Amino acid sequence: xxxxxxxxxxxxxxxxxxxxxxxxxxxxHNMGLTAYEISxxxxxxxxxxxxxxxxxxxxxxxxxxxxxxxxxxxxANLGSYDKNYHYIKRSIxxxxxxxxxxxxxxxxxxxxxxxxxxxxxxxxxxxxxxKQLAADGVDHYWLCIETMGKYTQIGxxxxxxxxxxxxxxxxxxxxxxxxxxxxxxxxxDIPYIFSRLQVFKQVHYHISFIEYGPKGEIRHLTLAxxxxxxxxxxxxxxxxxxxxxxxxxxxxAEIMAQDSQRLLDFYLL
Numbered sequence: 001x002x003x004x005x006x007x008x009x010x011x012x013x014x015x016x017x018x019x020x021x022x023x024x025x026x027x028x029h030n031m032g033l034t035a036y037e038i039s040x041x042x043x044x045x046x047x048x049x050x051x052x053x054x055x056x057x058x059x060x061x062x063x064x065x066x067x068x069x070x071x072x073x074x075x076a077n078l079g080s081y082d083k084n085y086h087y088i089k090r091s092i093x094x095x096x097x098x099x100x101x102x103x104x105x106x107x108x109x110x111x112x113x114x115x116x117x118x119x120x121x122x123x124x125x126x127x128x129x130x131k132q133l134a135a136d137g138v139d140h141y142w143l144c145i146e147t148m149g150k151y152t153q154i155g156x157x158x159x160x161x162x163x164x165x166x167x168x169x170x171x172x173x174x175x176x177x178x179x180x181x182x183x184x185x186x187x188x189d190i191p192y193i194f195s196r197l198q199v200f201k202q203v204h205y206h207i208s209f210i211e212y213g214p215k216g217e218i219r220h221l222t223l224a225x226x227x228x229x230x231x232x233x234x235x236x237x238x239x240x241x242x243x244x245x246x247x248x249x250x251x252x253a254e255i256m257a258q259d260s261q262r263l264l265d266f267y268l269l
Contacts, residue, residue, distance in 0.1 A: 002239060003064050003247045004264040005035030007206070010257035022053045029061035033260050037104070037249045039068040044090050051097035058099050064247060065100030066144070066204065067091055075125035076108030076118040076154060085129060092133070092141045102204055102247070104144045104174050107163060109153045122154055123163060130167050142172050144204040149179030149217030156183055161196045173197065174204040178220070178251070181230050182212035188230045194238045201244050207235070207263060208251040222252045223259045236267040
């Protein structure tokens, strides 16, 4: 089953009189959507009480919850491992209270390292994270390692798929087509991306059109954009051919839930 939903709250969500994410599962259900991603990108500020309420509402309205870990995680920086591990573990704890099991993670950036060195550090840190989570009794989770949109970040499709093969029981790709389109400077090879995903029974997806420049990603747009678009219908056709338990999260600016409906419509064609 493929589920569709937004990352964050649509402007229509607030226009309809809603004020808190605890209302999102009901609102999304009424729109015909079945997934919802909550971002801790700028900090882990949610209380456990709120997480439990969201979880209860998500169960009631059949909404699958995923969470985006803090953006400042950088597993290439070995000196910050303890802080990074704390952010990951705490994110998983809140995710679990919401009834979800997918945590989206930005794996890291090069900083002043060579690409091979940064990749080696990310690989070593991921192994350590998985081992330490097991030692801490945390096992019901997926770390969804995300493809990235800037050249200085670790995260092209080959890097992410290779990193996820470290532990296919706990690591899966988050394929962000908008990010990958930035790296490809508009020449996105959709069939190649899906060929790399054949070994994964489950994949997490982010879809949005993103403005890019010579250094990669600049800002998120809506699916109405033409200049930075790519073939959504081809993506949905290839998605239908997969037998995996996949989730498609729309990250459009401001109208992410409405654009999620548009993606679902493409899928159902």
